[in-house]
Amino acid sequence: MRLESFSVVNFRSITTAHKIQTNNLTVLVGKNNEGKSNILQALILAMDVMRIYAENPRALNFSIRYLRSRYKWERDYPISLQESHPNGVSSVELNFKPSEQEISQIRALTGIRLTSNIPVRVSINNITAKIDIPKRGTTAFSNIEKKQRVIEFVCNKIDFNFIPAVRTETDSLRVVDLLIEKELATLENNAEYVEASNTINRLQQNILDGIADQMIRPLQEFLPSVKNVEIHIQKERRRVAMRRNTEVVINDGTPTPIQQKGVLQIKVNRFCRKSPKKYSADSRVKMRTANRTPSKIGGSQMTK
Known part of the structure; x- marks a missing residue:
């Protein structure tokens, strides 16, 4: 499963959808204040919603409070549209290309014969967040139950990480916490x-x-x-x-919590680079999907 393209509409400065094609390496280039960061922030938000759905589809109905730390309607919905659209929705459309094996798995799971990519739309406002497969002139996803199974299948195949190049101590610790939490979550199927x-x-x-x-x-x-x-x-x-509130202690002769290490950022950077699940920097984002080469989306400068 890989992300082929995506588009963002009604998020901060972005009011018109423009499709962005992605590949193993994708670089966003533009002047300051042209919306590069907003595009990435919208993509992060969409992937967060998909992650919540993958963990528990029902939890999405109760996660709007958590998502408010990532999405605030008064800030993130275009100001120019707020008066005319008081319940306006920000949305991200993602186009995923499944492998032949995944096409077979979806067919076995739902009976749907896929002939093209899978479009997924993530929508959010100040009231709710939802995931849907928009109709594209096909009846393949007309059955709601089957459509939900496909959405869940896609969400479980996607692994997405975003790490800003400029990190505070809190940001760096959060990187470690998220990595540990993700690995501990795998035990829930044990x-x-x-x-x-x-x-x-x-x-x-x-x-x-x-x-x-x-x-x-x-x-x-x-x-x-x-x-x-x-x-x-x-x-x-x-x-x-059960998978949060962990403590990382670094022993270099004296066991010390990672928060108190003076070279915290260097250690975290090295740790992330050596991790089997790959991470990126800044306006660098790497997306690892099952059994595929990592995709990277980047800012004006980026190296492999």
């Missing part, structure tokens, strides 16, 4: 890990049930109509917490 997680859930719930029982009587003194109290840890939050 039977032993799932069994252990279920055991933890059960043990925690026993304690929470006991606390809930103790709360009933005091509450009934003030609210006689109270019949029951339940305490739960939200499933999605528990799942995410």
